[in-house]
Amino acid sequence: MRHECYFCHIKTVESLIRKFKPDADTAEGFIFAVHELLAANRDMANPQLATQVHRIARQHLDNGNLYAAEKKEANDLLLGQYEDWKKRVRDTDDPFYTAAKLAVIGNIIDYGAHSVSRDISAQIQGFLQQDLTIDMRGELKEALGRAESVLYLGDNCGEVVFDKLLIETLGHPNITFAVRGKPVINDVTEEDAGYVGMDRVCRVLSNGADAPSTLMDFSSDEFKEAFYAADLVISKGQGNFEGLMECDHPNIFFLLIAKCAPIAELLGVEKNNMVIVRR
Amino acid sequence: MRHECYFCHIKTVESLIRKFKPDADTAEGFIFAVHELLAANRDMANPQLATQVHRIARQHLDNGNLYAAEKKEANDLLLGQYEDWKKRVRDTDDPFYTAAKLAVIGNIIDYGAHSVSRDISAQIQGFLQQDLTIDMRGELKEALGRAESVLYLGDNCGEVVFDKLLIETLGHPNITFAVRGKPVINDVTEEDAGYVGMDRVCRVLSNGADAPSTLMDFSSDEFKEAFYAADLVISKGQGNFEGLMECDHPNIFFLLIAKCAPIAELLGVEKNNMVIVRR
Numbered sequence: 001m002r003h004e005c006y007f008c009h010i011k012t013v014e015s016l017i018r019k020f021k022p023d024a025d026t027a028e029g030f031i032f033a034v035h036e037l038l039a040a041n042r043d044m045a046n047p048q049l050a051t052q053v054h055r056i057a058r059q060h061l062d063n064g065n066l067y068a069a070e071k072k073e074a075n076d077l078l079l080g081q082y083e084d085w086k087k088r089v090r091d092t093d094d095p096f097y098t099a100a101k102l103a104v105i106g107n108i109i110d111y112g113a114h115s116v117s118r119d120i121s122a123q124i125q126g127f128l129q130q131d132l133t134i135d136m137r138g139e140l141k142e143a144l145g146r147a148e149s150v151l152y153l154g155d156n157c158g159e160v161v162f163d164k165l166l167i168e169t170l171g172h173p174n175i176t177f178a179v180r181g182k183p184v185i186n187d188v189t190e191e192d193a194g195y196v197g198m199d200r201v202c203r204v205l206s207n208g209a210d211a212p213s214t215l216m217d218f219s220s221d222e223f224k225e226a227f228y229a230a231d232l233v234i235s236k237g238q239g240n241f242e243g244l245m246e247c248d249h250p251n252i253f254f255l256l257i258a259k260c261a262p263i264a265e266l267l268g269v270e271k272n273n274m275v276i277v278r279r
Numbered sequence: 280m281r282h283e284c285y286f287c288h289i290k291t292v293e294s295l296i297r298k299f300k301p302d303a304d305t306a307e308g309f310i311f312a313v314h315e316l317l318a319a320n321r322d323m324a325n326p327q328l329a330t331q332v333h334r335i336a337r338q339h340l341d342n343g344n345l346y347a348a349e350k351k352e353a354n355d356l357l358l359g360q361y362e363d364w365k366k367r368v369r370d371t372d373d374p375f376y377t378a379a380k381l382a383v384i385g386n387i388i389d390y391g392a393h394s395v396s397r398d399i400s401a402q403i404q405g406f407l408q409q410d411l412t413i414d415m416r417g418e419l420k421e422a423l424g425r426a427e428s429v430l431y432l433g434d435n436c437g438e439v440v441f442d443k444l445l446i447e448t449l450g451h452p453n454i455t456f457a458v459r460g461k462p463v464i465n466d467v468t469e470e471d472a473g474y475v476g477m478d479r480v481c482r483v484l485s486n487g488a489d490a491p492s493t494l495m496d497f498s499s500d501e502f503k504e505a506f507y508a509a510d511l512v513i514s515k516g517q518g519n520f521e522g523l524m525e526c527d528h529p530n531i532f533f534l535l536i537a538k539c540a541p542i543a544e545l546l547g548v549e550k551n552n553m554v555i556v557r558r
Contacts, residue, residue: 003306007293014286027282032321039314042307 001038002262005046009038009053022060030060041272047213048241052214054184065183074109074158074186075196077120082161089169099162099169099195100137100255101128104274106159107237107257110186120158127257133273140253140276144266147251150175150204151230152245153214163236164198176226181208181219187239213243238263245279252279280317281541284325288317288332290387290466299340307339309339326492326522333463333491344462353388353437353465354475356399361440368448378441378448379416380453383553385438386516389465391516399437406536412552419532421554422511426530430509431456431481432493432523433467436514440475442515447480461486466518492522517542524558531558 013034017027031057041049058064065071085102092098105127109120144150152167152175154160167175179197180187193204208220214235216224227233233252235244241254241263254277258264264271292313296306312335337343344350359377364381371377384479388399428540431446431454456477459466472483472520487499493514495503506512506527512531514523520533520542534555537543543550 003296003303003310006310007289010286010289017282023283028321031282031285032318035314035318039311039318159332 001042001044001046001049004260004262006038008046008260009034009049012050012053013057016057016061016066020063020066026060030057033060045242047098047211047215047239050213050239051184051209051211051215051218055210067186067195068183071157071183071186071192072195074120074156074214075161075192078109078158078161079196081121082165084134084163086168087092087163089165091161095169096141099166100276101132101138102162103276104132104257104276105154106162106253107255107259109158110259111239128210130274131180132276133269134267134275134277136253136276136278138279140234140277143251143253144172145168145232147172148174149230150232150234151178151205151226152176153178153233153235153240154180154193154198155240157186157188157192158253159236160188160192160198161196164196164201167198168201175202176205177202178205178207178214178223178226180210180212181206182210184210186210187212203259211243213239213240216247247279251279253277254279256274280321280323280325280328283403283539283541284328285317287325287539288313288328291332292336293328295336295340295345296435301340305339324521326490326518328492329492329518330488330490330494330497331407333510334489346465347462349463350436350462350471351474353399353435353463354440354471355387357385357440358435358436360400361444365447366431368444374448375420376416378445379419379555380411380553381413381441382438382515383534383536385441386434386534386538388435388437389516400409400557406553409553411443411555412498412548413502413546413554413556415532415555415557418557419513420528421450422532422557423451426451426509426511427453428509429511429513430457430505431455432457432486432512432514433459433472433477434472434517434519435501436467438515439471439477443475443477443480446477454481455509456481456483457486457493457505458483459488459491460469460485460488463489463491466491490518490522493517494522495526526558528558532556533558 001107013031018068025072034053037052089095089099105124108123150172154163154166154177179193180189183189198204205226207223209218211218233249235252235254238256238259239255258267261271267275292310313332316331334369368374368378384403387402429451433442433456458472459468462468469485477483484505486502489495490497512528514533517535517538536553537546537548537550540550
C-alpha cells in the first residue's frame with residue numbers, strides 16, 4: 001500500500017458513515033475493523049485492500065449493495081442522454097475516436113473515495129474539451145482489426161452506457177463485456193449491464209468476484225479462461241488498471257482517467273488526465 | 280473518542296504529510312505510529328489523543344514547531360490590522376461587545392484538522408455580520424466587574440492579537456494570559472505572546488504543557504495554582520473547551536466557534552456558530 005492509499009481507505013469508511021449514519025457502536029466497530037485490516041496488511045496491494053474494506057463495510061452496515069441508489073441514478077442519467085450521444089458519435093469525422101473518448105470520460109463516475117461531481121453532465125462536457133494525454137487509439141484500432149475475440153472489462157455504472165456506445169460503434173462480431181460478480185461501490189454487475197441493455201449488443205460475463213478491480217486470484221475459472229483466451233483485452237478504469245497493470249496478458253489496453261496522484265505518477269501523467277495506453 | 284474525532288486525527292496526519300512531503304518510509308512510520316496510538320486508546324478523550332498525535336508528528340517529522348510559518352503569518356496579518364480594529368472597537372456603541380466578538384471570531388484561525396481559509400480577512404468580515412448563537416456577554420461583563428483576578432486562556436496565533444485587543448478593552452487590573460508550554464499546531468506560546476506584545480498589557484503565564492488544549496493532568500503546578508486561584512477564567516477556543524468542559528472551576532466562560540459537529544452538538548448549536556457561554 002502506498003501511503004496515499006491509506007488515507008483513501010479511511011475516507012471510504014468516513015464517507016460511508018456519513019451516508020448511512022449508523023449508531024455509534026456500529027460506526028466504531030466498522031472503523032476499527034478496517035483499522036485492524038490496514039495495520040495487519042501494510043504491504044498488501046491497494047485493490048485487495050479495497051476489496052476487503054468494502055466487504056467489512058457491507059457486513060458492518062448490514063447492506064449488500066451500498067451504492068444501489070447512486071448506481072441507478074448514474075445509469076438513468078446516461079441512458080437519458082444515450083440517443084444524443086449516439087447521434088454525436090455518428091456525426092463526427094471519427095466515430096471510433098469520439099466513442100472511445102466518451103468511454104474514457106465515463107470513468108469520472110466513481111463513488112469510491114473520489115466522490116462524483118454533482119453535475120456529471122457538465123463534467124463530461126469539460127473533459128470533452130481536453131485531449132487524451134496518452135493516446136494510443138491508433139494502436140487500439142489496429143489491434144481491434146486483428147483480434148478475433150475481445151474481452152472488454154467494465155468498470156462503473158453510468159460509465160457502462162458509454163461502454164455500450166463504444167461497443168456498438170466498434171461493430172466487432174466477438175466482444176464479451178465482463179462485469180463484477182457482486183455489488184461493490186458503484187461497479188457494474190450483471191444486473192446493471194442488463195439494465196442498460198448491454199446484453200443486446202454483446203455477450204455479458206461475470207468475473208465472479210467482489211473486488212472493485214479485476215483480480216485474478218478472486219476471479220472465477222470461467223472468467224480466467226475467457227481472459228487468457230481473448231486476443232485483445234480492453235480494460236476500463238483505474239480499478240481494473242490497478243489490478244491488471246502487471247498481468248501477463250500479451251495484448252491489453254487500458255482506458256482510464258488517472259484519479260489520484262500515485263496512479264498518475266505510475267502512468268507518467270497528471271491527476272485527472274485521460275489515457276488510452278497499451279501495456 | 281467520538282468516531283468523528285478518529286477521522287480528524289487521521290486528517291491531521293494526512294495534512295502534515297502533504298505539507299512536509301517526507302520520504303515513503305518516514306511517512307509510513309508516522310502513519311502507523313498514530314494508527315497504533317488510536318487502536319490502543321479508543322476510549323481516550325480527544326484532546327489527550329491530539330496531544331499525542333502531535334508529539335508523534337514532531338518526532339517522526341523531526342521538527343519541533345511544525346506550524347512556525349503559519350503562526351508568524353497569522354500574527355503578522357492581524358498585527359497589521361491592529362490599529363484599524365482598535366479604532367473600530369473604540370468607535371462602536373459597545374466596545375466590550377465588539378472586542379469580545381472579535382476575540383471569538385479570531386478562533387477561526389486554526390491549522391489543526393480544520394484548515395484555515397485562504398482569506399482570513401474576508402472570513403472575519405463574514406463572521407462579523409453574524410450574531411453569537413449563545414450570548415452570555417452580559418453575565419461575562421458582570422463577572423468581570425466582580426472578579427479580582429482573571430485567568431485568560433489563549434488559543435491560537437493570529438487570534439491572540441484580538442485577545443490582546445479584548446484585554447486592553449476590558450481594562451481589568453489583574454489579568455493573566457495563559458499560553459501553551461511548547462509549540463503545538465498554531466497555538467500561542469510565550470514567544471508568540473511576546474511577539475504580539477501581550478506582555479505589555481498583562482502578565483503572561485505558560486501552562487507548561489504541549490496539549491492543543493488546557494489539560495490539568497499535563498499542566499505545571501504553577502499553572503494549576505493560577506487556574507484555581509483565579510476568580511474568573513475566560514477560556515478561548517474549541518481546544519480549551521474540550522479540555523475544560525468538565526473541569527471544576529466555579530466560574531469559567533468559554534468563548535469559541537464550534538468547529539465540528541460533535542462540539543456543536545455538545546453546545547446545542549450548529550457548526551460554525553459563535554458562542555460566549557458560562558459553564
